[in-house]
Amino acid sequence: MARFRGEQYHHGEGERLGILLTNLGTPDAPTPSALRRYLGEFLWDRRVVEIPRAVWWLILHGIILRTRPKKSAAAYAGVWGDEGSPLLAHGRRQAKALETELNQRLPGPVSVSLAMRYGQPSIQAGLEELHAAGARRILVLPLYPQYASATTGSTFDKVTEVLRQWRWVPEVRFVHQYHDDPGYIAALASSIREHWAEHGRPRRLLMSFHGIPERGRDAGDPYFCHCHKTGRLLAEALELGSEEWQVAFQSRFGKAKWIEPYTDATLTAWGREGLEHADVVCPGFPADCLETLEEIGEENREYFEEAGGGQYHYIPALNDRADHIQALAALATRHVAGWPEAERAPDPEAAESSRRRALELGAAD
Ligand SMILES: C=CC1=C(C)c2cc3[nH]c(cc4nc(cc5[nH]c(cc1n2)c(C)c5CCC(=O)O)C(CCC(=O)O)=C4C)c(C)c3C=C
Numbered sequence: 001m002a003r004f005r006g007e008q009y010h011h012g013e014g015e016r017l018g019i020l021l022t023n024l025g026t027p028d029a030p031t032p033s034a035l036r037r038y039l040g041e042f043l044w045d046r047r048v049v050e051i052p053r054a055v056w057w058l059i060l061h062g063i064i065l066r067t068r069p070k071k072s073a074a075a076y077a078g079v080w081g082d083e084g085s086p087l088l089a090h091g092r093r094q095a096k097a098l099e100t101e102l103n104q105r106l107p108g109p110v111s112v113s114l115a116m117r118y119g120q121p122s123i124q125a126g127l128e129e130l131h132a133a134g135a136r137r138i139l140v141l142p143l144y145p146q147y148a149s150a151t152t153g154s155t156f157d158k159v160t161e162v163l164r165q166w167r168w169v170p171e172v173r174f175v176h177q178y179h180d181d182p183g184y185i186a187a188l189a190s191s192i193r194e195h196w197a198e199h200g201r202p203r204r205l206l207m208s209f210h211g212i213p214e215r216g217r218d219a220g221d222p223y224f225c226h227c228h229k230t231g232r233l234l235a236e237a238l239e240l241g242s243e244e245w246q247v248a249f250q251s252r253f254g255k256a257k258w259i260e261p262y263t264d265a266t267l268t269a270w271g272r273e274g275l276e277h278a279d280v281v282c283p284g285f286p287a288d289c290l291e292t293l294e295e296i297g298e299e300n301r302e303y304f305e306e307a308g309g310g311q312y313h314y315i316p317a318l319n320d321r322a323d324h325i326q327a328l329a330a331l332a333t334r335h336v337a338g339w340p341e342a343e344r345a346p347d348p349e350a351a352e353s354s355r356r357r358a359l360e361l362g363a364a365d
């Protein structure tokens with residue numbers, strides 16, 4: 001509260017549309033201590049692990065945070081680039097490109113800030129950045145095409161937790177999902193067709209999505225259905241026959257049963273069959289990250305090849321492809337309809353002619 005004193009508000013001035021582009025988060029460095037901090041925050045979220053707190057605290061602090069940080073740090077080290085975590089580097093490029101695109105499409109002005117649900121830059125920092133830029137209307141756009149309680153739901157929790165501390169809450173809208181958005185599906189289909197033009201068409205395309213515990217799906221989380229609908233629309237856009245594609249779920253965590261089929265088991269089975277060429281695409285990850293580059297690009301490639309499979313290609317995420325940014329800009333534009341920064345400024349000529357017309361009509365009466 002103390003951060004926002006009266007003099008920081010500029011009544012009527014600096015009106016600006018703010019877009020908070022969010023993703024899951026990533027550690028600050030590929031080291032065990034940074035991973036312990038990051039995983040400690042992430043895995044303590046009740047929407048991510050739904051086990052009673054006392055029991056989970058003992059497991060998390062007694063076992064997981066003693067072993068996983070070292071293993072995860074080694075995996076992150078393998079994908080870490082000059083710009084740091086791939087998820088963060090792609091996120092920064094996406095935010096910049098989206099800001100440029102939206103300022104061309106809308107009267108604006110528009111500011112886009114990138115924020116992570118866990119770690120840095122935080123959702124609090126992103127919201128404060130937008131506020132400092134003069135944004136009084138904010139669209140929250142989580143980069144999760146498919147809604148899940150653990151991701152989209154949790155982002156909503158954090159945004160509202162931060163805004164609870166503000167005296168003057170901005171006008172806020174929230175994108176809930178865009179799993180069947182035509183622009184998103186078309187960008188995925190184009191990226192796959194381009195890959196095929198260069199590397200040849202595979203016998204089968206695996207569409208691998210991050211999993212969730214089966215319990216969540218059975219309790220009503222729409223995530224599983226959203227993933228399947230994305231998969232069906234993408235297969236239709238690519239005109240694939242039913243034997244040529246499949247949906248599967250990756251990145252299992254913990255001992256509970258997760259939604260099936262599992263990506264690793266599917267690719268192992270395809271390898272055993274002697275499938276000569278498999279491609280994997282991850283439509284639920286709009287930016288490449290550990291789970292795509294390492295888990296799909298490396299780990300699952302080994303499962304497939306060691307089981308006897310032939311060619312294997314991971315098709316990169318949409319990242320900052322122009323068609324992806326245009327799809328996100330179109331999505332954002334639809335969600336801010338009616339806000340002043342999204343409406344064309346009145347054209348003085350049109351306003352004058354409509355005033356004359358009104359006068360004429362009035363005179364005719
Ligand atoms: C795309 C949607 C995602 C869902 C749904 C999701 C659920 C979920 N994830 C975990 C556990 C972990 N996820 C981790 C990384 C990670 N997860 C997502 C996305 C979804 N997670 C992304 C984009 C990333 C990558 C971040 C990066 O920095 O590259 C990790 C950390 C890495 C590791 O140690 O393996 C864990 C752990 C659970 C329990 C869960 C529950 C529904």
Ligand SMILES: [Fe+2]
Nearest residue numbers: 024210251291
């Ligand atoms: Fe995850």
Ligand SMILES: [Fe+2]
Nearest residue numbers: 199202279313
């Ligand atoms: Fe391929």
